[in-house]
Amino acid sequence: MTTTTRDPDHEELMRLLLSIARSDRKAFQQLYQKISARMFGLCLKLAGQQELAEEALQDAFVQIWHHAGEYHSDRGSPLSWMLTIARYRTLDLMRSRAVRRSNGDEHLEYLEDQRSGPLDESLRSAGAKQLTGCLDELSDVQRDSILLSYYRGLTHDELAMALSSPIGTVKSWIRRGLMALKRCLER
Known part of the structure; x- marks a missing residue:
C-alpha cells in the first residue's frame, strides 16, 4: 500500500489558481498573502539585494496573474510552479542588470584634474x-x-x-x- 503525501496547501493553491485564471482579484490577494513571504525569501536569497528581490517578486506575481490558467499538474505542485517563476524572474533580472552595468562607455572624455575618467574606467572594464x-x-x-x-x-x-x-x-x-x-x- 502506497500513500502519497501532499502539501496541505496543495488543494487550496489549486483552487486559488483556478479562480485567478478567471480574473478573481480576491483570490489573487489571498494567494499573495499565502505565499509572498516564501517567494520573497527565495528571490532575496538568489539576488542578495532587497530592491531586486522586490522587483522579481512583483514580476513573478504579474506572471502568475497572467498565466494562472496555463498551470497544470504536469508542471509540479502549484507552489513549485510559482517558486520556479520567481526563481527565473530573479535570475533574468540579475542577468539584465549585469549587462546594463557593463554598457556604460558612451560618453568617453578626458578629465583635466588627473582623476580617473570614463576612458580609464573603460580600459579597466x-x-x-x-x-x-x-x-x-x-x-x-x-x-x-x-x-x-x-x-x-x-x-x-x-x-x-x-x-x-x-x-x-x-x-x-x-x-x-x-x-x-x-x-x-x-x-
Whole structure:
C-alpha cells in the first residue's frame, strides 16, 4: 500500500489558481498573502539585494496573474510552479542588470584634474566586457550556475535547491561552463 503525501496547501493553491485564471482579484490577494513571504525569501536569497528581490517578486506575481490558467499538474505542485517563476524572474533580472552595468562607455572624455575618467574606467572594464560577452555564449543553466555560485556565493547544495536540479548536474554545469569561459577568454 502506497500513500502519497501532499502539501496541505496543495488543494487550496489549486483552487486559488483556478479562480485567478478567471480574473478573481480576491483570490489573487489571498494567494499573495499565502505565499509572498516564501517567494520573497527565495528571490532575496538568489539576488542578495532587497530592491531586486522586490522587483522579481512583483514580476513573478504579474506572471502568475497572467498565466494562472496555463498551470497544470504536469508542471509540479502549484507552489513549485510559482517558486520556479520567481526563481527565473530573479535570475533574468540579475542577468539584465549585469549587462546594463557593463554598457556604460558612451560618453568617453578626458578629465583635466588627473582623476580617473570614463576612458580609464573603460580600459579597466574591457576585461569585464569580454567576460560578459563570454557569459552570454553559455547556456542559461551554465551561466546561472556560475553567477549564483561565484557572485552570490551559493554552495553546490544551495544551487541544486535553487535550480531544482540534482547536485551532480549542477556541478557539471559549473565545470563545463568554466571550461567554455576559459576557451572564450583565451581567444
